Amino acid sequence: MQRKSGRTGVKAGRAGKKNETGRNTAGGREETGRRKTVETAATVTQHFDKSSAVWPIEGDVLLDYSMDSTIYFPTLEQYRCNPAMVISGNVNDKVFAMATGKITDIQENEETGCTVIQDLGDGYAAVYGQLKELNFAKGDTPEAGQVLGYVSEPTKYYTTEGSNVYFQLKKDGKAVDPKEYLPQMAMDTLD
Numbered sequence: 176m177q178r179k180s181g182r183t184g185v186k187a188g189r190a191g192k193k194n195e196t197g198r199n200t201a202g203g204r205e206e207t208g209r210r211k212t213v214e215t216a217a218t219v220t221q222h223f224d225k226s227s228a229v230w231p232i233e234g235d236v237l238l239d240y241s242m243d244s245t246i247y248f249p250t251l252e253q254y255r256c257n258p259a260m261v262i263s264g265n266v267n268d269k270v271f272a273m274a275t276g277k278i279t280d281i282q283e284n285e286e287t288g289c290t291v292i293q294d295l296g297d298g299y300a301a302v303y304g305q306l307k308e309l310n311f312a313k314g315d316t317p318e319a320g321q322v323l324g325y326v327s328e329p330t331k332y333y334t335t336e337g338s339n340v341y342f343q344l345k346k347d348g349k350a351v352d353p354k355e356y357l358p359q360m361a362m363d364t365l366d
Contacts, residue, residue, distance in 0.1 A: 220296065221275070221276055221277060221294065221295065221296030221297075221316075222296045222297055223274060223276070223295040223296045223297045223299040224274065224275070224319075225274075225356050227274060227275070227319045228273050228274050228319065228356055228357050228358065229271055229272075229273055229274075229319055229320050229357075229358070230262075230271070230273065230357055230358070231262070231270050231271050231272070231273050231301075231303055231323075231340055231342050232262050232264045232268060232269070232270050232271065232326065232340045232342075234262045234263035234264045234268075234339070234340075235262070235263045236260055236261070236262055236263075237261045237262065237263050237336045237337075237339055238257050238259075238260065238261035238336065239257065239260055239354075240257060240258070240259060240260050240350070240352045240353060240354065241256055241257045242256050242257070242258060242350060243256075244256070248332075249335040249336060250331075250332055250333055250334050250335040250336060251332065258343055258350035259302065259304075259341050259342055259343035259350065259353070260341075260342050260343075260353050260354070261333065261336060261339050261340070261341055261342075262339055262340045262342055263336075263337065263338070263339050264326040264338055264339055264340050265326060265338055266325075266326055266327065266328055266338045267325050267326060268325065268326045268338075269322045269325060270303060270306055270322065270323050270324050270325060270326060270340055271319075271320050271321065271322060271323065272293065272301075272317040272318065272319055272320065272321050272323050273295075273301050273319065273342075273344075273353075273356075273357065274293075274295045274299075274301065274319045275295070275316065275317070275318045275319050276293040276294050276295035276296060276299075276300075276301065276316065276317070277293065277294045277314065277315070277316045278291060278292070278293050278294075278311055278312070278313050278314065278315050278316070278317070279292050279293070279294045279300070279313065280292040280313060281309065281312070281313050284304065285330065285332075286304075286330060286332045286341075287302075287304025287305060287330065287332075287341045288304055288305045288306065288307075288327055288329075288330045289304070289305070289306045289307055289309070289324070289327060290302060290303065290304040290306070290341070291303045291304075291306060291309065291311075291323055291324070293317070298346050298347040299344065299345065299346055300344070300345045300348075301342070301343070301344055301345075302341070302342070302343035302344075302345065303323060303324075303340060303341070303342060304340070304341030304342075304343075305326060305327050305329060305330065305333070305338070305339055305340055305341050306323065306324040306325065306326070306327055306340070307324060307325050307326070307327035308324050308325045309323060309324040310322055310323060310324055311323060311324075326338050326339070326340060344356060
């Protein structure tokens with residue numbers, strides 16, 4: 176596994192005048208001639224490339240994205256809006272990064288289990304839930320199609336649906352329909 180730190184070492188010095196002893200003075204303070212090494216985060220602008228997007232897993236969509244109307248959640252035995260897609264998968268199936276982006280958070284969530292949040296750039300973020308055995312850590316930047324981790328056992332919120340991947344896409348913090356950004360799948364039965 177290759178990890179990119181996104182950090183680079185650069186040398187920085189203080190500009191100043193030399194006093195009568197030959198030492199640099201900067202900001203009114205006397206400095207020795209030594210340079211200090213400062214570590215700075217490299218500024219990299221990430222752009223979300225819809226054309227390279229891939230499905231996080233190949234499987235049937237069990238619960239589709241639906242923020243305009245409610246859908247039935249079998250395990251919960253209730254109707255509610257769904258800000259994500261729930262895609263079937265077998266335990267231990269590979270889960271792929273849908274696009275290139277930096278992992279900004281990894282959290283344990285009661286509803287979605289081990290959940291990874293990936294900043295895709297341009298205000299987009301992908302949320303992957305019901306994972307285990309992650310291949311990346313917070314701060315890493317997996318590329319589209321790289322294996323993030325594997326499908327876990329479902330949480331108590333999805334026992335009737337079975338093992339699955341919870342997949343949400345956000346634009347500027349608001350849930351959007353992931354299907355509008357993913358390539359058409361031949362096995363997609365909801366269209």
